[in-house]
Amino acid sequence: MNGTLITAFLRQRLTSPIRLAFLFLAMAFPLLFVAAAPATGFSSLENAFNFALIFGAGMIGQDTASGVLQLLFARPVRRDTYVLSRWFAASIAAAAASVAQVGLAALIMAARGSTPAAADVGITLANHLTSAFGVTAPLVLLSALAPGLGDLGLLLMFYISSAILQTVAPAINQPILANIGQIVQQVLSPVIDFHKVQLSAMAWNPIVAWASTVTLSLALAIVVLNRKELSYASTS
Amino acid sequence: MPRLRDARGTTSRAMPRVLLLVAVALLIARVGTGVWEHQHPPALGERLTWRPLAAAQAEAAAAHKPILYEFSAEWCGPCKVLSSEVFADDHSAHLIESWFVPVRVVDTQREQGHNAPDVQALQDKFKVDAFPTLVVYNPANDHHESVVGYMGKAAEMQELTQALVKVR
Numbered sequence: 001m002n003g004t005l006i007t008a009f010l011r012q013r014l015t016s017p018i019r020l021a022f023l024f025l026a027m028a029f030p031l032l033f034v035a036a037a038p039a040t041g042f043s044s045l046e047n048a049f050n051f052a053l054i055f056g057a058g059m060i061g062q063d064t065a066s067g068v069l070q071l072l073f074a075r076p077v078r079r080d081t082y083v084l085s086r087w088f089a090a091s092i093a094a095a096a097a098s099v100a101q102v103g104l105a106a107l108i109m110a111a112r113g114s115t116p117a118a119a120d121v122g123i124t125l126a127n128h129l130t131s132a133f134g135v136t137a138p139l140v141l142l143s144a145l146a147p148g149l150g151d152l153g154l155l156l157m158f159y160i161s162s163a164i165l166q167t168v169a170p171a172i173n174q175p176i177l178a179n180i181g182q183i184v185q186q187v188l189s190p191v192i193d194f195h196k197v198q199l200s201a202m203a204w205n206p207i208v209a210w211a212s213t214v215t216l217s218l219a220l221a222i223v224v225l226n227r228k229e230l231s232y233a234s235t236s
Numbered sequence: 237m238p239r240l241r242d243a244r245g246t247t248s249r250a251m252p253r254v255l256l257l258v259a260v261a262l263l264i265a266r267v268g269t270g271v272w273e274h275q276h277p278p279a280l281g282e283r284l285t286w287r288p289l290a291a292a293q294a295e296a297a298a299a300h301k302p303i304l305y306e307f308s309a310e311w312c313g314p315c316k317v318l319s320s321e322v323f324a325d326d327h328s329a330h331l332i333e334s335w336f337v338p339v340r341v342v343d344t345q346r347e348q349g350h351n352a353p354d355v356q357a358l359q360d361k362f363k364v365d366a367f368p369t370l371v372v373y374n375p376a377n378d379h380h381e382s383v384v385g386y387m388g389k390a391a392e393m394q395e396l397t398q399a400l401v402k403v404r
Contacts (some may be wrong), residue, residue, distance in 0.1 A: 043387070169346075
């Protein structure tokens with residue numbers, strides 16, 4: 001990974017007014033729910049999916065569309081370093097926002113007389129951190145495939161397809177289609193539900209599945225970018 | 237196209253061989269653990285002893301307790317959270333065991349396309365259309381109260397306490 005690439009990416013994201021506006025909304029709305037109903041615990045916070053989208057969308061595609069990638073690869077930067085730095089920077093940003101949100105939610109609950117148990121806070125933080133580093137991995141692959149914010153379009157298309165499969169499957173009595181839809185969703189948003197892991201005496205599959213999706217997405221993103229031929233011709 | 241190499245002789249487009257190997261190994265492990273855990277479901281850490289559906293009525297009559305039906309489904313995420321936060325918690329599980337005869341009713345509509353007749357009959361009787369739904373049912377007077385969804389341990393236990401009072 002490359003420190004300069006990571007810092008530059010974070011600076012770019014944190015100076016984008018649109019992303020900051022979405023960040024504020026994604027941060028504030030769940031906290032309002034927590035303030036209104038502190039007894040519901042951390043269930044209103046979901047996971048770091050929204051933050052991963054806010055920081056990660058277009059992480060490679062926007063560089064491709066704007067011509068930054070051509071400039072960047074004219075320098076001695078390895079493409080795998082670039083991909084891993086992009087993923088790590090987006091994940092760190094999403095994780096930081098998520099940790100801040102969990103911390104604020106815990107403070108709000110405590111102030112409203114529903115202090116969360118330390119175990120609850122720990123499990124929620126673990127869920128959020130793994131989802132921050134997980135969701136950004138398939139996103140980096142989609143971003144390597146599509147220019148601009150095309151990764152969001154691809155993500156939406158896959159989600160809609162999997163939702164259709166899961167809705168149609170019971171009607172036509174084909175449970176395998178529902179399973180395929182579920183797998184697609186799991187691949188698109190790799191998270192580990194530590195509530196389930198805690199509940200089970202031993203459940204390695206969710207952890208292995210998360211690690212498998214993350215590594216496979218990153219490896220494929222590097223392969224895709226390695227095969228990408230960039231035009232250095234002037235378009236003006 | 238020839239790959240450009242830097243001063244150290246390394247290409248800027250190096251194949252991520254180690255990462256690919258790890259990814260393939262994890263993919264194999266993923267399939268392996270998935271098959272293994274499907275065939276050997278991990279033991280749940282719940283502190284409740286769920287009673288068989290058929291035996292619940294007799295036990296409830298003998299113990300003068302209402303029945304607590306937990307309607308859930310394998311794919312239902314909030315049901316897992318309910319399990320881990322309430323049914324796996326010593327204190328909550330002890331209270332539930334002392335107040336009710338607990339019975340788990342698992343919906344299989346999505347997996348198998350249909351439910352067992354006794355499961356479907358209960359879902360129809362209590363008009364269950366969301367998971368998790370907890371139904372506190374007193375067979376002695378045929379009264380019941382439903383708690384739909386999961387809103388956290390404290391709220392759930394409060395709802396169950398109120399339901400217990402209402403069905404008596």
